[in-house]
Amino acid sequence: MNIKRKELLVTSFGLFSLFFGAGNLLIPPLLGYKAGNDWFLIALGFIITAVIIPILGILAHARLQGTLFDFGKKVSPTFSLIYCIIIYVIAVAIPSPRTAAATHEIAVFPAFDTSPLLTSAIYFSLVLVFVLNRSKILNLIGKFLTPFIVIMLLVVISIAMFSSEFNTGISQFETPIVTGILEGYQTFDAIGAVVVGAVIIVSLNFDNMAIEAYESKRKLIRKSGLIAGLGLFIIYAGLIAVGAYYSSEITVNGELSNDMQRANLLRAISISSLGKFGNTVLSILISLACFTTAIGIVAGTADYFKGLLNDSKMVYVITAILACVLGVGVGQLDFNSIIVVAVPVLLLIYPITIVLILLNVLPQKLASSLVFRVVVIITFLFSIPDVVGFISPSEALKSITSYIPFANYSLGWVLPAVISFFAISFIQNNKSFKK
Structure with a gap:
């Protein structure tokens, strides 16, 4: 069965968008800013854990064409069950609420001065609407939201690069490649690969995608994974380079927490390159990037527990609701607090996830x-x-x-x-x- 260009583009865009969240947009510019003339080395390290490993995870999904459970079942079914539950609990308890926190702090609060509770409640209500319309997720994201995100990102990066004087500072990192690798953990992209990859598999089983044969589906997932990976590579490298080249023009207060430094730097770059309109562009980018990632996480979690409990549609709905309620609760924390909580969890689960991805490839x-x-x-x-x-x-x-x-x-x-x-x-x- 031949893969239609439309199916390939929709799946590629959908996959890119499910990966690309708040951390993916906020982390690279500050890394480049601090790396200065070593920005390319930082980019190399960052791309290992934020692009290469995640895309290998998608390739592993293309081969397995099952659920996250299949990633660890060769260790033992018991291990895989425990691993899956831990991964999905982490996903709905940390990166999913983090998207709401980032949206509130960067896009909503500066404009409307509302409470994080109101933002999270509206945010996860919309997430729930999309997740419950399960068969439309890939098409809605792939056809409409992601192309808009990608175009806006490329415009911001291109204008910023042409507006820059291309002067870089001295690197603040002793081991830039290692720093890039570890910062790549904070994108959650390796965990995202094993979670949202399953979302893609399930989405391709719906009639609107018309993909049934194993080899056709494998070919489609593999090609779309490589296209999404290329997109992530271009965006990450561009954001890191922009951060480095603006280091001589923009001053970031070192006393602020990392998340505020990231937000202030990205906002300053947007305004420098696009004028006052840049702040609006940044708000829209953050909101859309966060929203699509949250959809992927909640849908992936609901899919897993649905399959675990006799393919029950009721379980899918209940899991989605609980994940969104948890997102509202944890979303009351600020972005930096969620990152601090995430570090020890990532140091334990990320290496195991990387190893499982590599072994399954x-x-x-x-x-x-x-x-x-x-x-x-x-x-x-x-x-x-x-x-x-x-x-x-x-x-x-x-x-x-x-x-x-x-x-x-x-x-x-x-x-x-x-x-x-x-x-x-x-x-x-x-x-x-x-x-």
Whole structure:
């Protein structure tokens, strides 16, 4: 079955928009601003965890064509069940409410001076309307919302680049690539890949997309994933470059929290490039980017629990309502508070998610059940010091982690995971050869 250009574009735009939320728009410019002449190195690190890993997650979904449960079932069904529940609870408790908080602080409050409760209530009411109209999500987002977001982003970046004097400052980072990698965690894109990828799979099962055959669906998801990834790459690199080139023209108050620095910088860039109209453009961008991401998260969570409990439509509706109510509650916190709460959670769950994505992309003969189990367990064990070190740092812990390569950068799990993968693969291949 041939893939129609319209289906490819709608799916690509829908996928891009489900990824692109508040963090994706706010984080890159400040990174570039602080990186100065090292902005390209920051961009390289950021793209690893904010583009490459997430798109590999979509490619894994294209192969599995199931749910998030399929990502971890080779470790064990029990592990996969627990992992899925944790991921979806995290998704509706942190990144989803964070989109409402960002929309309120940047787009709504400066213009209307309303309470976060009112903003969150209206915001998640609209999210719920879209989610309950499940079969229309991909078309509505892919045909209308995302093209508008992409066009506005490209206009802002292009005008800002041409308006800049192309002067960069001195980098504030000792290890720009590592900083970029870790900042990529805050986009939640790897977690987003395994959550919204399932949304795409389910959406393609509806009649309006007319996609049924496994190979046709796999081809469509793979191509749309690569197109969405290219779009993310261009937008991220552009935003980081703009932040770097405006570092000599815009002063950001270092005493402010990171989220306010990000918002103020992006607002200043928008106004410098588009005049007073720039503030309106930024508000619309933030609102739409946040809104589409929240839709993807809530729909993905509702889809999972619906499938878990006998494909019950009632479960889908109840889950969506509960996720939106939780979003209203947590959305009362400010953007920075939600990020602080998220850090230890990300340090634990993100490495496991990255490993599961990579293993599911590999050919099956290289990623046996034993490889899955050992690599995931090793990754989990070596991620614990990062979490403990963030929550309660101590000299005793530092003395232990000093022997673990990259542990100082919260990447102590990387080398043990790689070594365990090759070690188990070598042992298994050696046994097969002897037979």
